[in-house]
Amino acid sequence: MMRLPVLLAALCVVSACAPPAQVSKSRPPAEVGVGFGDPNAFRAVSAPLAGSSLTRDFMDLTFAMESGRGLDTFSRFEGPVTVAMTGNVPGSAARDLGALIGRLQGEAGIDISPASGEATITVEFASRSELRRLAPTAACFVVPNVSSLAEYRKKRGSDEVDWALVTQRERAAIFIPADTSPQEVRDCLHEELAQALGPLNDLYRLPDSVFNDDNFHSVLTGFDMEILRLTYSPSLASGMSREEVAARLGTSAGLTGMGGTPADWTRAIETALGRNGSLASRQAAAERALSIAEAAGWSDSRAAFSYFAVGRLMAGREPERALQAFEQAAAIYSRLPGGDVQLAHVDMQLAAMALAGGLAEEAVRLADRAIPVVRRHENAALLATLMLVKAEALEQLGNPAAAAALRLDSEPWARYGFGSDSVVKARMRDIAAVANRAGNG
The missing domain is CATH 1.25.40.10 (Tetratricopeptide repeat domain)
Structure with a gap:
């Protein structure tokens, strides 16, 4: 010992x-940048769980929220998704968002692309103090049916920004502190964009996922990409019930005991x-x-x-x-x-x-x-x-x-x-x- x-x-x-x-x-200097080598190398690190395990995890992630509140309806974006950045955008953000979008296209098969101006998903950068006034315990967060912080302030507390009431995703905004490190910016992009697109829940039992509040994983894993690929499967559609999604996936409609x-x-x-x-x-x-x-x-x-x-x-x-x-x-x-x-x-x-x-x-x-x-x-x-x-x-x-x-x-x-x-x-x-x-x- x-x-x-x-x-x-x-x-x-x-x-x-x-x-x-x-x-x-x-707050990071704008010119900071690092390279982790071959972007394909990370994909080989994590093999997704197969078969019933994957569908079980998908159901538990998709039909509940982090608060424990159940969701009765499956929702996602239908059609192409665009992502734009606004506000005090850090110098490292464009590169990291571009790499993430490339992975979402190649690994999850999502029709997603960067944009300028109006977009399906808007990433707004603001000061940490400003964001903490709206979400005191969150480093970064995502909100449905808004495209800016100003719009969220007006709609805050209303049914329109309640994820549990969303039956089809039309717009969303991600809010990230501009005055933080490049890695936190990147980590927020990965986690919040994944939740804007897919599951809103986190499960502590998952060892190989950013959908886990232990935060060991900094970027989306192979398992996460499989979950997102399943989210955008042609066999599923917004508005489906838990039972309908389960039937399409050949799994149980209920949340598992491990959930x-x-x-x-x-x-x-x-x-x-x-x-x-x-x-x-x-x-x-x-x-x-x-x-x-x-x-x-x-x-x-x-x-x-x-x-x-x-x-x-x-x-x-x-x-x-x-x-x-x-x-x-x-x-x-x-x-x-x-x-x-x-x-x-x-x-x-x-x-x-x-x-x-x-x-x-x-x-x-x-x-x-x-x-x-x-x-x-x-x-x-x-x-x-x-x-x-x-x-x-x-x-x-x-x-x-x-x-x-x-x-x-x-x-x-x-x-x-x-x-x-x-x-x-x-x-x-x-x-x-x-x-x-x-x-x-």
Whole structure:
């Protein structure tokens, strides 16, 4: 077992480096850009669940909302879809939206294209503070039957912007903060455009999907593309009932037992990994979520996520307990399709703990194992964090030249993932502090 000091500073950085939540919120420089290589490489990472599993997941995603409210009618856009951007559009957004639209065309078979001016789906960029006044807990959000923030303000609270009352999608608007990192902009584009086009629900049980509030996945997976392809199948049409859709898909009309995650568990997870409350209350919430998962006999991603939450929150106070929780999370994720990115998140947490404990070789090993996976999954913030952790470990091992070179290599990823130079330098100082080394950034 690792020799780990009980360091509050380590806990703070482990919690901040790669949380299953939204990424950095500083305004990015317009010229930031990174390339993840062959765009086809990501598609091979995730094989969609087949047959009845896919249709079961489709029904559970399509006929309910995140709030738990059921939907009686299937809705989608009928005919070609166009997407336009407006407002204070970040410099990286056009490239990332173009790449996403290309994937939706090629992988999901959707007739979708970029546009200027009036469009089926409008993506409006505004300040974070302005968006928070309308949706205090959302990093970004999508609304039906409007094309601008001004129009949404007028219709807010009316039946017209109630997704549950939509029987055919005609227009939608996505609202994204302009003053945030390029990666958060891209992640919002992926998640909100997917929900504008398809399912409005998220399921914690799905290991290989952005339709999951654990937020491990940054971009749409192969599974997500299969769900969207099914949404736009010629055999389906807007206005169909749950029973009619089920009959066309040859599956059950009802939501499956696995579709229902107890509200108590969801509340506990949200409290544990939220921004409010004391550390002690959040730790207690994580333990409560784990108790619910164990009592239910879960062995899916919900159980693994419960262990992960305990590990994150116990790393500073009870490192041995954290290690045990991370090991149990990893054991479950290793059995799940698409669980490699979750394992990379676990490795990042363990690498930071190893760095704090002076176990530099172990930190390098863990970082090296996670980095290729994270690169494939296009998470620049996590990639930069792993590179910076490895750089500090190399410094501990007496190789400052290699450490300096790795920090330099990490800069484009860090700027894309975290945003402004000031945030990047702050992250470098935080990771240096975990290594008990004064940062000079």
